[in-house]
Amino acid sequence: MNFELSEEQQMLQDSVARFVQDNYELENRTRLVASKTGFSEDHWKTIAELGWLSLPFGEAQGGFGGNQIDTMVVMEQIGKGLVLEPFFASVVLGGGALKRAAGDAQLAELVPGIIDGSRQLTLAWAEEQARFDLHDVTTTARADGDGFVINGTKSMVPNAETASHIIVSARTSGGQIDENGISLFIVAADADGVTRENFPTVDGLRASEVIFKDVRISADALLGELDAGYPVLRAVANDGILALAAEAVGCMEVLYKDTVAYTQEREQFDHPLSDFQVLQHRMVEMFMEYEQCKSLLYRATLEAAQGDTPEAQRCVHALKHLIGKMGIFIGENAVQLHGGMGMTEELRIGHYFKRLLVIDAQFGNADYHLHQFAA
Amino acid sequence: MDIELAPEDLAFREEVRAFFKENEYKPGEDYAQWRLDWFAKAAEKGGWDVPKWPVEFGGPGWSPTQHYIWEQETAVANLPWDMPFGIGMLAPVLMAYGSKEQQDRFLPDIRARKVNWCQGYSEPGAGSDLAGLKTKAVLSDDGTHYTVNGTKIWTTAAHIADWIFCLTRTDDSGKKQEGITFLLFPMKQEGVEVKPIITLGGAHSVNTVFITDVKVPVENRVGEEGKGWTYAKGLLQHERTGLAGLSRSLVALDKLKNQARTVKRGNATLMDEPAFRAKVAELEVDLMAAEYTELRSLASASAGAAPGPESSILKLKGTEIQQRIQKLTVEAGGLYSAAWGAKQPGPSFARSGMSGYLASRAYTIYGGASEVQKDVISKNVLGIKKSK
Numbered sequence: 001m002n003f004e005l006s007e008e009q010q011m012l013q014d015s016v017a018r019f020v021q022d023n024y025e026l027e028n029r030t031r032l033v034a035s036k037t038g039f040s041e042d043h044w045k046t047i048a049e050l051g052w053l054s055l056p057f058g059e060a061q062g063g064f065g066g067n068q069i070d071t072m073v074v075m076e077q078i079g080k081g082l083v084l085e086p087f088f089a090s091v092v093l094g095g096g097a098l099k100r101a102a103g104d105a106q107l108a109e110l111v112p113g114i115i116d117g118s119r120q121l122t123l124a125w126a127e128e129q130a131r132f133d134l135h136d137v138t139t140t141a142r143a144d145g146d147g148f149v150i151n152g153t154k155s156m157v158p159n160a161e162t163a164s165h166i167i168v169s170a171r172t173s174g175g176q177i178d179e180n181g182i183s184l185f186i187v188a189a190d191a192d193g194v195t196r197e198n199f200p201t202v203d204g205l206r207a208s209e210v211i212f213k214d215v216r217i218s219a220d221a222l223l224g225e226l227d228a229g230y231p232v233l234r235a236v237a238n239d240g241i242l243a244l245a246a247e248a249v250g251c252m253e254v255l256y257k258d259t260v261a262y263t264q265e266r267e268q269f270d271h272p273l274s275d276f277q278v279l280q281h282r283m284v285e286m287f288m289e290y291e292q293c294k295s296l297l298y299r300a301t302l303e304a305a306q307g308d309t310p311e312a313q314r315c316v317h318a319l320k321h322l323i324g325k326m327g328i329f330i331g332e333n334a335v336q337l338h339g340g341m342g343m344t345e346e347l348r349i350g351h352y353f354k355r356l357l358v359i360d361a362q363f364g365n366a367d368y369h370l371h372q373f374a375a
Numbered sequence: 376m377d378i379e380l381a382p383e384d385l386a387f388r389e390e391v392r393a394f395f396k397e398n399e400y401k402p403g404e405d406y407a408q409w410r411l412d413w414f415a416k417a418a419e420k421g422g423w424d425v426p427k428w429p430v431e432f433g434g435p436g437w438s439p440t441q442h443y444i445w446e447q448e449t450a451v452a453n454l455p456w457d458m459p460f461g462i463g464m465l466a467p468v469l470m471a472y473g474s475k476e477q478q479d480r481f482l483p484d485i486r487a488r489k490v491n492w493c494q495g496y497s498e499p500g501a502g503s504d505l506a507g508l509k510t511k512a513v514l515s516d517d518g519t520h521y522t523v524n525g526t527k528i529w530t531t532a533a534h535i536a537d538w539i540f541c542l543t544r545t546d547d548s549g550k551k552q553e554g555i556t557f558l559l560f561p562m563k564q565e566g567v568e569v570k571p572i573i574t575l576g577g578a579h580s581v582n583t584v585f586i587t588d589v590k591v592p593v594e595n596r597v598g599e600e601g602k603g604w605t606y607a608k609g610l611l612q613h614e615r616t617g618l619a620g621l622s623r624s625l626v627a628l629d630k631l632k633n634q635a636r637t638v639k640r641g642n643a644t645l646m647d648e649p650a651f652r653a654k655v656a657e658l659e660v661d662l663m664a665a666e667y668t669e670l671r672s673l674a675s676a677s678a679g680a681a682p683g684p685e686s687s688i689l690k691l692k693g694t695e696i697q698q699r700i701q702k703l704t705v706e707a708g709g710l711y712s713a714a715w716g717a718k719q720p721g722p723s724f725a726r727s728g729m730s731g732y733l734a735s736r737a738y739t740i741y742g743g744a745s746e747v748q749k750d751v752i753s754k755n756v757l758g759i760k761k762s763k
Contacts, residue, residue: 128721129639131709136641155720156710177641199716202729207713209720268504278746328702335575335736339502339744340529343574343737350575354733357705358713365706367650 003298005073013073015050019043020081026348032084033204037162039084047085048117056095061111067305068239072246072297079250082351084205086120086159092243093158094121096236097167097184101224106186110165122163123240124154124210125233132364134169134233135179139212141170148172148222150185150193150215160208161198163189168212173227184229185221192216203355235308237363238316242304244359245297248323251352251359252293255334256286258349262338279337286333289326296322317373324366327356380440388444394420395452410455414488425462425486432470432482439673450622458532461485461492465540468557472598472606481559493562495527495541495584496607502529503747505542506551506604510586512543512558514593514600521545521558521596523589529741533569533582536562541586542603557603559595574737576730619693621666627700628658634724635707645707658699665692691748694738701735704728 005013023043032040047053055070057063064070071092078087095114098107098121113119130136139152150170160166166187174181187194193215196208224232260283263273273279300315331353335342342349360366380388398416400409417423421435426445428434437445466485469478484490501508510525523543533539538561546554562569566589571579598606632655638645645651669689705712705728711721712729719726739745753759 126710128711131638131640131645133641156713197718197720199714199718199720201713202715202733203713267500268502268507270504270507276746278749332736336739336744339740340497340581340737343740345573345575345577354575357729357732361705361708361710361713365709367648367706371648371650 009070009073012052012070013077016052016074016077017080019046019050020077020083024081024083026351029082029084029204029351030345033200038200038204038206039086039162044085044117047087048115052087053091053095053117054115055091056099057107057111057115058099061107062115063111068242068301069305071239071243072301075243075246076250079247079355080254082204082251082348082355086122086162088240088243088247089122089159089163090114090120093123093236093240094163094165094167096239097121097123097223097232100235101184101229101232105220106223110186113164119164120159120162121165121167122158122160123236124157124160124166124168125237126155126157127153128155132368133177134237135182135230136177137169137171137182138176139168139170141172141183141185141217143172144216147216147218148185150187150212150217152212154210154212156201156207157196157210158205158207160189160196160210161206165189166194166210167223168210169229169233170212179230181227182229182233183226184223184232185217186223187212187215187217187221201358203358204351205358231308238304238308238313241316241320241363242297242301244362245293245300245319245323248327248356248359249290249294249297251356252286252290252327252330255330255349255352255356256283256290259283259286259334259337262341266339273337282333282337286330289329293319293323293326314373317369320364320369321366321373324360324369327360328366331356380444384438384440384444387441388448391445391448394423395448395454400453400455406455411488413455414486418486425466427463428466428486429470432466432478433486439670442673443670446622447625450626457488458491460494460532460536460540461488461490464494465492465559468540468597468606468609471609472557472602474594476594477559477597490538491532491536493530493533493536493539493584495530495539495586497527497529499526499528503744505607506555508542508544508555510541510543512545512556512591514545519593521556521591521593523558523560523586523591525586527584527586529572529581530569530584531581533562533584534571534579538562539567539584540597542607545600552604554601555603555607556600557597557606558591559597560589560591564589574734576733578730578734619665619669619689620697621662621669621689621693624662624693624696624700625666627697628655628662631655631700631704631707634704634722634728637722638707638709651703651706654699654703658696658703661692661696665689665696668692688752690742691745691752694745697738698732698735701728701732705732 051064052074054063055066055074059065098110110119114121125134127136127138129138139150139154141148141150152170154168166189168185168187169182170185171181172183193213195211198206198208201207263279266273296319300319303312303315306312334349335353338347338349341347344350398413414424422428422433423435425434426437426442430436462485466482469481496505498508498510510523510527512521512523514521538559541558541560543556543558544554545556566587568585570583572581572583573579574581632646635645635651640648672689704724708722708725708728711725714720714725
């Protein structure tokens with residue numbers, strides 16, 4: 001039994017923490033949120049130089065050979081800083097899908113660009129009618145000659161605006177909600193027939209609706225095996241959930257600590273707010289739930305690092321439920337205990353709260369995963 | 376006890392509905408003019424423009440049942456926008472503590488919605504502990520005017536207000552509740568600077584107001600110097616009663632159900648999901664109870680009792696219910712609740728759902744934070760005293 005980070009992981013954590021400290025004062029972040037792409041090209045280059053973008057890839061591709069535990073280390077710090085650069089979209093989702101399903105030629109073509117930051121990937125999995133079901137897919141890929149033609153609309157695709165390639169789930173056979181018959185494809189974001197409608201999200205990040213209209217792709221764009229994309233998609237979604245949960249835990253830590261600090265400074269009724277027992281207990285609850293989320297994050301991450309087992313899946317459902325529910329609990333109470341100040345854009349807590357709200361909605365919310373857990 | 380509506384109450388309800396229908400806004404009409412006309416016509420009905428004002432000041436003198444009917448009908452009708460600061464907050468103070476001259480001077484314009492007021496209460500250092508306010512008002516040697524200096528914060532609508540009613544400190548030698556004076560002065564003058572505060576939903580409704588060497592004639596002081604806290608406390612009770620918004624919540628809950636029915640899940644909708652359905656049902660139960668809490672409170676008020684500490688219960692329950700409805704709306708929007716652009720993908724309610732939810736987090740903060748409301752109930756209703 002050992003919950004200590006390895007020396008390498010400790011260095012990685014320090015590296016991300018230092019980057020956050022140097023670059024992510026609220027004022028700087030606010031400026032980036034308002035910028036054209038919503039993040040900094042310079043930061044992206046720095047992140048590439050620091051080597052985080054190579055995290056999940058094998059040493060044969062020039063990667064770090066990391067697993068879910070390494071991703072957790074990075075994402076927790078990203079959560080503490082509310083980092084805007086598309087590490088999650090490109091490395092965790094895009095890179096994760098490649099790592100799990102790509103052939104040697106695809107790896108050779110795409111991975112070096114991901115690692116040096118010149119290419120960004122993203123994953124397009126959501127569709128409106130599906131709500132949170134990964135296997136409810138109406139986007140189609142019809143065989144055509146020696147390639148495919150894709151038609152359909154994907155929703156809320158993270159950072160598609162700046163992505164060079166979009167990994168998309170599409171139906172190649174079977175009915176709308178069948179797990180069999182889903183395939184994954186790598187599509188160039190600027191391919192003919194691909195339209196991206198880009199917009200900001202409430203947490204300051206970016207997403208797009210991606211519309212595929214008669215998009216022709218060659219056979220080598222197929223990622224993994226035909227009709228067998230669902231297990232890959234599910235595994236990538238699980239990795240995504242673990243990463244988001246780590247980010248959420250980072251957000252929660254900032255929220256409860258900021259609240260403890262603020263209530264000790266702010267005086268009302270001739271006392272610091274922290275003198276009032278009702279507020280003390282609330283903060284203790286926030287702290288307890290943060291610790292519980294962190295424990296379940298460790299549990300689910302360590303299970304998943306062992307392999308795609310039913311137990312790992314159960315842990316992932318449990319985790320996504322708990323961090324969704326408790327992230328909002330901690331966020332709401334951080335705002336409440338900061339009073340009017342908590343409602344402003346000037347303090348950072350509101351921004352962490354908004355990120356936690358969005359995390360709850362990604363890859364299935366708290367209710368959805370509780371239901372899956374109980375099923 | 377009886378819950379049947381009497382024939383005259385049913386007739387009243389029909390009359391209200393007919394009035395709302397007759398005076399509905401028609402597309403293309405000049406909105407500002409329609410709004411003023413609407414209130415003028417409501418006045419002709421016999422005080423329908425000021426339902427809560429007492430009869431001697433032109434109110435309609437309705438029974439609790441009529442008030443209840445009015446509130447239910449207004450929640451579903453499309454009424455002109457209105458703000459509570461003049462009509463609901465300052466007016467009762469002027470009626471109770473203002474001079475005849477002040478009543479004659481200010482009430483008609485408040486009633487006609489010609490003058491917008493804002494409330495200068497909270498300060499950066501005085502939030503829940505409102506009595507700790509420090510905005511200073513110094514009486515001139517000749518006793519003709521006060522000079523006011525200080526900062527007010529969270530001032531709703533200060534950027535569109537013509538006047539402010541403002542709590543100021545005229546004496547800091549005694550208990551902090553003493554030495555507070557209630558002043559009225561125009562917003563559009565040198566020395567009053569309004570700075571917007573952007574809140575989490577991205578909206579601008581509250582402001583910081585900087586007050587520098589503003590001269591206020593003594594005739595703009597309400598009541599006695601140093602008694603402002605007593606007047607303000609009465610006013611806070613009025614504010615709190617108005618914040619429960621139960622009728623609006625009933626409408627909002629209906630809307631939520633309809634929205635959830637548009638969210639497809641396979642062959643069913645979100646409303647068919649047991650977990651979501653249960654949360655909606657829990658809300659419905661709480662609302663049913665709170666409606667009757669409000670009726671009981673209305674009944675005691677109409678029997679001549681001032682809105683008492685029971686109004687704190689309503690604010691607590693009412694705002695909590697509003698927040699839960701907003702939160703379920705965000706849940707119903709699913710991943711689309713995150714979208715924050717000008718053009719919105721997914722269900723049409725998702726964007727307003729998120730901004731409404733974020734804004735709703737203030738409901739348990741303003742008008743007395745929930746934690747303070749509970750202190751009030753503990754002390755005044757349960758009679759719990761702190762031991763020495």
